[in-house]
Each structure stands twice: as C-alpha cells, then as structure tokens.
Amino acid sequence: MTRLLTSAAVALAAGAFLSGCGDSSSSKPNVAIGPPASTTQQVSQLILKAHGVKEDDYSAYQEGFGAALDGVQDGNIDVSIGILGLPSGSIENLQAAAGDVVMLNLTDDAIDHIEANSDYRRFVIPKDSYEFLDNDVTTVTAYAVLVGNTHSIDEELGYELARLMHEKADENTHAQSAFMTLENALNGADGIPVHPGAKRYYEEQGLTVDGPVAEIDITDGKTEYILGTGSQGGTYYPLGGEMATIWNNYLDDSNFTNIETGASIENLVSIRDDRMDLGMTVHAPAKDAVEGSGEFESGAIDNVAFIGHIYPEVIQIVTRKKTGITSLEDLAK
8 A cells, every 4th residue: 555754754753663662661651642744743742741741751652543542452552642533433443342441631721722822622522422431521623624736636626526525425434524514614724725626616605715715736637646644543544535436436537546644744745745636634734834834834835725624633532441541641750
C-alpha cells in the first residue's frame, strides 16, 4: 500500500522507533500522541501541556491510532490520544477485547487554555456514545474537511466532488457520512479559500459562501487522482475509501485512489508539493497552512482549497482501568 512521508516525518518516525526501544523498566507512562507530522501529535502536545504534563513526564509513542490501541490492549501503551469520529469503532473494538476501557476528561482550566491557543472548542461526549461510559466526557473538537489542490482540481471537478459528497452520502456506508449534509457543508471553511467549483454548487443549493475564493492554476490535465487520508486504524482511511468509491462510480473520466498517510499535516504538505490532489484534514492546520502559522511558519501554502465539511473531529483519550490513570494530571510528576 502506498504511503507518502515528508522528510520531517521520516526523521520523527525514527525518533519514535528509538523512543520505543528504551529501558522497559522506566516508570514513565507510555503515551501515544499520534503519527509523525500529524495534527493528532500537535494537539496532543497542547493538551498535555495544558494539564501541566511536561515532555520528560512520559515516553512518547508516535503511532497511528490503530497501532496505539493495539498497544493499549497489550499493555505496552498506557494512554492513547486520538482525533476520531463519534463513536469510534476502534474504541468499541478495544473495549470488546479488553473490557476495562476508561475515557479521560479534560479539565475546565485545560479547555480554557486550549480554546485560547487553538481553534479547538469544548465538546461533551454523551455517555450513551459508548456502552462502557457511566458519565458524559468533557473534551474538545474540531472539524474534518476535504481540501483540494488548485493545481490539479479544476472548477468542474471541484463542483462534482462537492455535489457527490452530499447527494450520494446515502451510498456511503461509513457512520461518519451522516454528517455530510448541506446544513454542515461549510463547517470548517472559515479562513480557508473555497474552491470555486464547490462554491458554485453550494450557492446553487441556497447557501451563502463567505470569505475568499481560491484561484485555479491547472498546469497539466490528468485523470488519476490521489486522496490522502490517515492511518488504517482511524476514521479517515475507511471513510476516504468510501468517498473514493462513490467518485469512481459516478465520474467516468477520472479515477481516485485513497492512500494511508500521517493525516492532516502530511496531506497538506503533499498537496503543497503537488504529490497529492485531495486531502482529508482537520480545519485548524488547514487554516494554519493558508496563513503560514503554526506548523507552517516557514511558509504558507497557496494551492489549498476547501471543498467540503466531512464530520466533527472529537478528541478521545483512552486508557485502561488497570493503569490506575484517572486523569491526564496523573501523568505530571
């Protein structure tokens, strides 16, 4: 299976491998903070800092969410932080296998810090989201969005991608497709130029599209398109596969292939470098990419365009009862 990695991601991955090969007798808790060059890793570090947890308080594992949950099940990872749809099948599978999953709350003070320093906002996971929850869980959320490369996605294709996302959502069997509605269509568009084809579709449906419109600059016509998703254990990869299948069913002159990646940041970098045509990303790093801030302080990306909202991304932090960890503050020394 094809996987695209930036040079920075390769370096980080090597660091992750080395960190996992340390002294097994270490008393530090093992915390899965997300793959290299991912938004999960970025927000994980923000969340831990907001709870007073320093980098030397824990051993960081840079795993995709599926591998991270395998580690939680095996007892090799104590806490896993993930950005996932609600409910997450991976978490349900972990509970079915382990039987003692605990989902951790964020504190009010930490949420205030996170809201002041990012685009994430307070979110309450209802206790009926998972059978193992006895109470609601307080966390934060963002939006997953689809973005396109303005060097390869022309206006007509952008129109069709947006149209099929919504008009054929009932053919998408993934649970998160329920959020692909016109009511939600522009969630996460703030601060990101909208693809002109998508704008035309949404306005035909009676929506008001505010903000800048992306400029299309197609260099070469193409029929093969790459959609960057995330790790196989997360939500992006299977949901992206469903989306690509629908596009392939209805767009005769184009072929879409979804690939496993490190998710948001890697997808944005790959679009910048014209190695990817479409990408799934949390809206916050996409906004940073356009503005040249955060992870993209070295330079803004000018060929990224918003095509549509996909689903709400909810931070979900899990451990097991046997770890004795009841809050993130337990990780701080």
